[in-house]
Amino acid sequence: MTDVHVRPLAESEYRPSFDLFVTALHEPQRVGDDRWRRSVARYEPGRVLGAFLDGELAGTALSLPSTLEVPGGAVLPAAAVTGVAVRADRTRRGLLRELMRAQLADLRERGEPLAMLHASETRIYPRFGYGLGTRSQRARVARTHAELRPDAPVGGQVRLVDGIAAEKLLPELYARIGTGRPGLMARSDGWWTTRLGAAVENGGTLRVAVHSDESGTDDGFALWEPSKADHQFGDGAVQIQVSDLHGADDTAVASLWRFLLGLDLATSVIAVDRPLDEPMPWWLADRRGYGVDRVDDDLWVRLVDVPAALAARSYGAAAAVVVEVRDAFLPQNSGAYRIGPGGAEPVADAPQLSLDVDVLGSLYLGDVAPSTLVAANRIDVHDPAAVPAADALFATPRLPWCGTGF
Ligand SMILES: CC(C)(COP(=O)(O)OP(=O)(O)OC[C@H]1O[C@@H](n2cnc3c(N)ncnc32)[C@H](O)[C@@H]1OP(=O)(O)O)[C@@H](O)C(=O)NCCC(=O)NCCS
Secondary structure, eight states: OOEEEEEEEOGGGHHHHHHHHHTTTSSSSSSSSHHHHHHHOOOOTTTTEEEEEEEEEEEEEEEEEEEETTTSSOOOEEEEEEEEEGGGGGSEEEEEEEHHHHHHHHHHHHHEEEEOOOSTTTTSGGTOOEEOOOOEEEEEEEGOOOOOOSSOOSEEEEEOOHHHHHHHHHHHHHHHOOOOOTOOOOOOOHHHHHEEEEHTTTHHHHHHOOOOOOOSEEEEEEEEEEEOSSOOOOOEEEEEEEEEEEEEHHHHHHHHHHHHHHHHTTOOOEEEEEEETTTHHHBSGGGEEEEEEEEEOOOOOEESSSHHHHHSSSSOOOOEEEEEEOSSSSGGGEEEEEETTTTTEEEEEEESSSEEHHHHHHHHSSSHHHHHHHHTEEEESOTHHHHHHHHHOOOOOSSSOOOOOO
């Protein structure tokens, strides 16, 4: 019989666990020292877990301390779960399950009411209570259709900065402007060290631009990598692949798009992880110039402490609804909650709606309406009047969006 044991890893074990992770993702088995140094900058002692099978490291998962903005503007401690992998020759023996169990217990102990992750495959995490909480889209604008309307916002100045300057500027800039929408998360200094590696090392493939408003205050930035299909400019397409674009307001965002669309020799701009409600098509003179290649699942959200997380967000105007939450993986969360405009609290009343905790993770930031999940048979309805009320309670003025990979 196999013996799975999960424990926090010592610092000396971080590198083997990272190598295990990148190998499971089908990357080269041993990454270079530069990338390793930058990746480990995010690690925090006690938050890097290893799963041992018969005494041998065979799986790993880690969590990064972060925060998540929730509807109403509260910013809650939230663990960013990443680095999840099990050795290919040790899968389907329950290692991930044990890692998830230990990690969620650890997060509860730390008093972090939310956990979040980006999933390699969508079928893995609902069983552990994660629901799809935000989506994003991959947008494409051909430069032949890049003209903006005269009434599109015009901002201040855009300047290029090198990787070293970006490491100094961007953490403060993002922290200052990265609020005002459910789903936005904090980025630690270690996160930035990892993220900007490609701007500083490996020949600096990652480019960085910063926007400043008319008063000269920095209020937005974009990260991109050019990709050239051919060494001949005449034949080859140069794509500008934008991986990160944040602005304090629509003017900063429009100005950064305008800058990217104006880059000489580029044939198209492709931007990943964009919010679904970005006004870009409305800024274009020819809105057919804006194409959406695909809509992706973005942030998966797990309510680790259901009463605390429910109480922390705001709700719309409607009659209160009693919702039964079923949480097989963290049974402490199971129970009925009355959710109304004044807040949410545990109650002993008969439920009007019943749902699993992963479904609550999908509703929590406002990305999907309860009535949609009723139609999908993901919510059991005991009182039909509760459905439109729940729609109004969970609705948010802006679509949630994360826009941060980890
Ligand atoms: C995904 C991964 C971590 C799963 O690890 P594992 O130890 O095999 O998972 P477990 O044996 O604990 O499985 C737990 C449950 O999840 C299911 N499951 C695991 N991986 C799954 C997958 N890729 N798709 C669907 N279901 C999956 C199992 O069938 C099992 O189901 P059950 O509860 O009905 O028995 C592992 O396959 C892996 O490392 N894959 C490559 C890297 C990767 O994708 N990492 C995730 C990054 S977000």
